[in-house]
Amino acid sequence: MATPLEKWVEEQAKLCKPEKIYWCDGSEEEAHRLIEVGMKEEKIGDTPIFQELNQKAWPNAYFHRSHPTDVARTEHLTFVCHPDKETAGPNNNWMHPDEAKEKMRKLSEGCMKGRTMYVLPYMMGHPDSPYSKACVQLTDVAYVAVSMRIMTRMAKKVIEKIGNRDDFVKGLHSVGDFDPNKRFIMHFPDEHLVWSIGSGYGGNALLGKKCFSLRIASYLGLQEGWLAEHMVILGIEDPKGNVTYVTAAMPSACGKTNLAMLESALPGYKVWTLGDDIAWFNVGPDGRLWAINPEIGLFGVAPGTSTKTNPNMLKALKGTKFYPTLFTNTALNTDTNEPWWEGLDGEVPRNLIDWQGKSWQNGQDTKAAHPNSRFTVSIYNSPTLSKEFDNPKGVPISAIILGGRRTQLIPLVTEAFNWQHGVFLGARTGSETTAAAIHQVGVLRRDPMAMLPFCGYNMGDYFRHWLNIGSRLKDPPKIYSVNWFRVDDDGKFIWPGFGENIRVLKWIVDRVHNKVDAKNTPLGYIPYLKDLNLQGISISKNTLEKLFEINPAQWQPELADIEKFFGQFGNNMPKEVWEQYKMLKNSLDNGTTDESFDSLRYTDRGGA
Numbered sequence: 153m154a155t156p157l158e159k160w161v162e163e164q165a166k167l168c169k170p171e172k173i174y175w176c177d178g179s180e181e182e183a184h185r186l187i188e189v190g191m192k193e194e195k196i197g198d199t200p201i202f203q204e205l206n207q208k209a210w211p212n213a214y215f216h217r218s219h220p221t222d223v224a225r226t227e228h229l230t231f232v233c234h235p236d237k238e239t240a241g242p243n244n245n246w247m248h249p250d251e252a253k254e255k256m257r258k259l260s261e262g263c264m265k266g267r268t269m270y271v272l273p274y275m276m277g278h279p280d281s282p283y284s285k286a287c288v289q290l291t292d293v294a295y296v297a298v299s300m301r302i303m304t305r306m307a308k309k310v311i312e313k314i315g316n317r318d319d320f321v322k323g324l325h326s327v328g329d330f331d332p333n334k335r336f337i338m339h340f341p342d343e344h345l346v347w348s349i350g351s352g353y354g355g356n357a358l359l360g361k362k363c364f365s366l367r368i369a370s371y372l373g374l375q376e377g378w379l380a381e382h383m384v385i386l387g388i389e390d391p392k393g394n395v396t397y398v399t400a401a402m403p404s405a406c407g408k409t410n411l412a413m414l415e416s417a418l419p420g421y422k423v424w425t426l427g428d429d430i431a432w433f434n435v436g437p438d439g440r441l442w443a444i445n446p447e448i449g450l451f452g453v454a455p456g457t458s459t460k461t462n463p464n465m466l467k468a469l470k471g472t473k474f475y476p477t478l479f480t481n482t483a484l485n486t487d488t489n490e491p492w493w494e495g496l497d498g499e500v501p502r503n504l505i506d507w508q509g510k511s512w513q514n515g516q517d518t519k520a521a522h523p524n525s526r527f528t529v530s531i532y533n534s535p536t537l538s539k540e541f542d543n544p545k546g547v548p549i550s551a552i553i554l555g556g557r558r559t560q561l562i563p564l565v566t567e568a569f570n571w572q573h574g575v576f577l578g579a580r581t582g583s584e585t586t587a588a589a590i591h592q593v594g595v596l597r598r599d600p601m602a603m604l605p606f607c608g609y610n611m612g613d614y615f616r617h618w619l620n621i622g623s624r625l626k627d628p629p630k631i632y633s634v635n636w637f638r639v640d641d642d643g644k645f646i647w648p649g650f651g652e653n654i655r656v657l658k659w660i661v662d663r664v665h666n667k668v669d670a671k672n673t674p675l676g677y678i679p680y681l682k683d684l685n686l687q688g689i690s691i692s693k694n695t696l697e698k699l700f701e702i703n704p705a706q707w708q709p710e711l712a713d714i715e716k717f718f719g720q721f722g723n724n725m726p727k728e729v730w731e732q733y734k735m736l737k738n739s740l741d742n743g744t745t746d747e748s749f750d751s752l753r754y755t756d757r758g759g760a
């Protein structure tokens with residue numbers, strides 16, 4: 153008798169008509185074979201999907217060049233197919249499940265002809281965690297099969313775990329013919345099914361990641377009383393050896409990976425990595441919020457990564473613990489056969505080809521590496537991996553940081569007055585768009601909790617769910633807003649960022665442990681100057697003022713935009729969030745006189 157899994161695979165094969173079906177076991181030996189297949193047989197156009205890189209400089213590393221139209225997530229082609237539109241909410245593209253399936257069936261008919269269908273059994277989460285999920289993805293590219301091995305716990309054992317059950321998480325993926333007009337990423341939350349065609353790019357194709365672990369898992373979390381979030385998890389060790397665990401949400405390409413692997417600029421402090429993109433939270437029996445990372449890999453932005461900004465990532469990329477490491481759409485140094493990207497250490501190599509394989513000259517007005525070029529590397533390669541990483545219980549969280557990319561307006565750090573205020577602070581967060589998705593870059597949009605593209609249901613209900621979780625917590629984490637990206641009149645970042653962000657983390661840890669007071673402002677609490685350790689960096693009084701400036705006049709368009717955004721959710725929007733909005737508006741309005749504005753100036757704040 154065939155198992156439900158076997159039957160499901162057979163049905164999909166009938167539709168997609170692959171030449172053969174290959175069941176992956178997730179072993180290293182198999183990964184070597186798939187890399188071989190990708191270097192010799194599998195091609196995009198005429199180019200093999202994998203190219204071996206200089207193994208001396210970059211052990212176990214391979215290069216992949218995507219189809220030129222397939223370089224980032226495509227939010228406009230991503231749908232969440234609940235039976236009714238209201239459950240999906242104004243934050244999602246919606247299609248009725250019947251219509252979506254019909255469309256996908258037509259597009260998938262024979263889509264794997266002449267290709268191999270890889271069957272990938274994998275776990276999201278540690279197999280011993282009650283929160284982990286058994287999943288199976290079908291795909292027709294070795295690049296996706298190998299990437300899934302790096303990003304998830306892929307193993308034959310998962311098939312036994314699924315056994316005769318039918319409730320495993322299902323993913324059907326084909327690159328089709330890469331035609332952007334036939335590209336769709338469809339989610340069927342009620343069936344735990346993701347169906348994706350036309351793209352081989354990370355978030356569109358590695359279906360355990362954004363599709364399942366955020367869009368579908370967030371909806372499961374709503375039903376079952378937990379949270380799936382676009383957050384890093386890290387431990388901050390102080391000079392006495394105490395570790396405080398925090399999480400941080402930041403929109404795509406806004407600094408999560410860099411924060412998770414931060415090399416501390418403050419002596420005695422150390423950051424331990426538990427996750428760089430996704431966190432699943434549950435309320436523990438102790439009334440605390442606990443977090444696990446369902447992934448085991450890092451799918452990170454290459455440009456900007458260097459020994460100055462993120463030395464730990466470079467060590468991970470050159471590490472040998474886990475096979476293999478992939479580079480996608482970077483430039484290539486043709487003299488040394490090494491990957492290259494803007495921001496990497498050293499001189500710009502003389503002989504480079506760009507991410508599309510064309511010769512590239514320094515000073516040219518296009519980028520050599522695609523701005524969303526990425527690496528895929530195992531978290532086990534990371535020199536900062538936390539010893540708690542494989543603890544199925546996860547870690548207890550003391551602070552939640554909610555960030556965005558804002559060149560203006562938003563202070564370096566603010567602490568929410570309480571959980572409800574923190575939910576509002578997350579809900580009102582805006583961020584300037586990045587190259588992680590296909591859209592105009594640098595446009596301000598609301599991106600609550602960095603979940604706008606990933607919340608698999610109505611965001612009004614999502615805010616309500618956050619409030620409900622808070623009311624179940626005996627000891628809720630403190631909530632913070634951060635912004636590393638404020639710029640001066642010349643467009644230069646005024647905060648040094650990266651390893652220096654530890655100064656902000658230290659203040660957060662000090663606040664969590666009630667070691668320091670803070671200044672009350674309309675936005676929340678901000679640090680007294682004396683409590684922000686700025687030793688070893690030169691930062692002018694003027695810059696500091698700018699980093700914490702709260703200008704009520706500048707806040708008027710922001711308030712209007714927040715009000716408009718919240719308004720979309722109608723009756724689904726919790727009144728508690730509106731109340732917080734009104735409180736902020738009132739306190740900013742009352743702060744418009746010169747005198748009270750002056751009291752908001754950073755350096756005028758006594759406290760010393």
Ligand code: GTP
Pocket residue numbers: 402403404405406407408409410411428429451452453454455456457461588636637645648649650653
């Ligand atoms: P996703 O993988 O898309 O979810 O992105 P992410 O949030 O993990 O972003 P990541 O850490 O990869 O950073 C994206 C870009 O922001 C890179 O080019 C970094 O160099 C840059 N960046 C990260 N942290 C900082 C910072 O503190 N200051 C400045 N100025 N740039 C930063």
Ligand code: SPV
Pocket residue numbers: 225353354355356361362403404405429451588589
């Ligand atoms: C993001 O865009 O937030 C990423 C990359 O982390 S992807 O997996 O493609 O979503």
Ligand code: MN
Pocket residue numbers: 382403404405429
């Ligand atoms: Mn992400």
